[in-house]
Structures are given as structure tokens and as C-alpha cells.
Amino acid sequence: MNTRQRFAIAAGFVLVAALVGILAAPSLPDRLVTHWNAAGVPNDTMSKPVALAFAPVLAALLLALFAAIPRIDPRRENIQSFRPYYDWLVVIITGFIALVHVGVIAFNLGYEFDFTLLILAAVAFLFYYIGILLTHAERNWFVGVRTPWTLSSDVVWTRTHVLAGRLFKLTAVISLVGLLFGEYAIYFLLVPALVTSAITVVYSYYLYEQVERGTDPSTDSL
Known part of the structure; x- marks a missing residue:
């Protein structure tokens, strides 16, 4: 698997996050619970449009930044020496953001966890x-x-x-x-x-x- 394929997986997580938000939007309340305290008790909300856009946009921006770093780093040749590990970090971070986003949506749809x-x-x-x-x-x-x-x-x-x-x-x-x-x-x-x-x-x-x-x-x- 090469860099392009690994970044395609990361882009797939961004797309999944966006699509889940779009599909779930009609069933969600006007304000979504988006923050919990250490005990797992909800303690803050966000408007639905902002909550549904935040994670996909953040993931897309980070993906663009991670794609640019190996090109702009003065020591770019050193990044190339561990590029597979770097690429999988990008995949995991975008996957993490997608997981959080889907988790927020699931919670606001009434799933208890x-x-x-x-x-x-x-x-x-x-x-x-x-x-x-x-x-x-x-x-x-x-x-x-x-x-x-x-x-x-x-x-x-x-x-x-x-x-x-x-x-x-x-x-x-x-x-x-x-x-x-x-x-x-x-x-x-x-x-x-x-x-x-x-x-x-x-x-x-x-x-x-x-x-x-x-x-x-x-x-x-x-």
C-alpha cells in the first residue's frame, strides 16, 4: 500500500463522517449534546448545523495539512524515511475524528452509552x-x-x-x-x-x- 492509498482511506473517513451527519440530520434535535464531564454526564450543547459540520471540516483541514507537511518541511527527506508510519498516523487521526462524530450523532439519536x-x-x-x-x-x-x-x-x-x-x-x-x-x-x-x-x-x-x-x-x- 502506498501513500496515495493510505490518504484515500483517510479521505474515506472524512467522507463517512460527512455522510452520516447528512443522513442523520432529519432525525436529530435542533441542538446536539457535544460535551460530557468526567463522569460521562452531558454538560454542553451545540446547534445542529455547527455540530454536524465541525468534525468533517476539521478532519478535512487536518488531512490537507498532513498532506502538505512532507512537501514544506525543510527536512522532508527525513519524513520520507518513516513515511508509512506518518501516513497511518493521518489515517488514525481522521478515523478518530470520524468515530467521535459518529458517537455524538448516535448519542443524540437516543443510543445510551x-x-x-x-x-x-x-x-x-x-x-x-x-x-x-x-x-x-x-x-x-x-x-x-x-x-x-x-x-x-x-x-x-x-x-x-x-x-x-x-x-x-x-x-x-x-x-x-x-x-x-x-x-x-x-x-x-x-x-x-x-x-x-x-x-x-x-x-x-x-x-x-x-x-x-x-x-x-x-x-x-x-
Whole structure:
């Protein structure tokens, strides 16, 4: 499967999201529930036209942006080196948006389910795939852990992304376990995600300082 085919799948998700909204529109109320609290209780609404257009338009815009990035990145050749993983990220993100959109429509059609748990499970899957992607990403300006230190050194980029990939996968697993804890499930996602972000930033700085000072023995073999 090539890039064009993978992007066709992503475009298919955008189209499905739009078509589901069009077909369901006559049966939906004038205002749709579009937000839930941590306990899965609806707490905000949006007008039907805006709610039905928002996700397909967002997905289409992101798809266009992702298509442009490999052309405009100054290190575009590095993106090409992990292009299949990049393309599947695009597919998963558009699929995620389509899932959320269909979930909103289903809920407003009267189907009863815990929307918050659905989103958390989907985000856990997204995070796990990001963990896979990060271990393959080469240095570029748009995808990955982009700190001043990772962008300044291939060594720092590679080792930071190895760590980040493992932490994102761990966050995904913890998030899935959190689904068993009801209204507290969201904290099993947010806390590990925040800790992961903090650790990767601090580690990239620490590693860069070691490499610059020549005090990191592991760089001798890189």
C-alpha cells in the first residue's frame, strides 16, 4: 500500500463522517449534546448545523495539512524515511475524528452509552500508535518531540524518541486500565500524559547537556 492509498482511506473517513451527519440530520434535535464531564454526564450543547459540520471540516483541514507537511518541511527527506508510519498516523487521526462524530450523532439519536469511556478508549489507541511512530521518526520540524534540544542533535532526537515511544505506549496501557474506574478513568489518561510530556522535555535537555559537554559515554558508539 502506498501513500496515495493510505490518504484515500483517510479521505474515506472524512467522507463517512460527512455522510452520516447528512443522513442523520432529519432525525436529530435542533441542538446536539457535544460535551460530557468526567463522569460521562452531558454538560454542553451545540446547534445542529455547527455540530454536524465541525468534525468533517476539521478532519478535512487536518488531512490537507498532513498532506502538505512532507512537501514544506525543510527536512522532508527525513519524513520520507518513516513515511508509512506518518501516513497511518493521518489515517488514525481522521478515523478518530470520524468515530467521535459518529458517537455524538448516535448519542443524540437516543443510543445510551458512556461517551467519555468511548473517547478515552479511542485516545488510548491513538497514544499507543503515537508511541510506535515516535520510535521510527527521524528529525523534522513537524512530527515528534520537538524541543530545542532534539531539533539540535540527531543523538538527542533519537534517544529522546525511544524513551517517548515507550512512555506513550505505557500511557495507553494505563489509560485502558483506567476504564475500569468509572468517573476517575480520565485521570488515568491525563496524569500519565502530563508526566510523559514533562519527562521527555526534561530528558531531552539533560541529554543535550551531556552530549555537548562530552560526558555521555553512550554517544561514543552513535
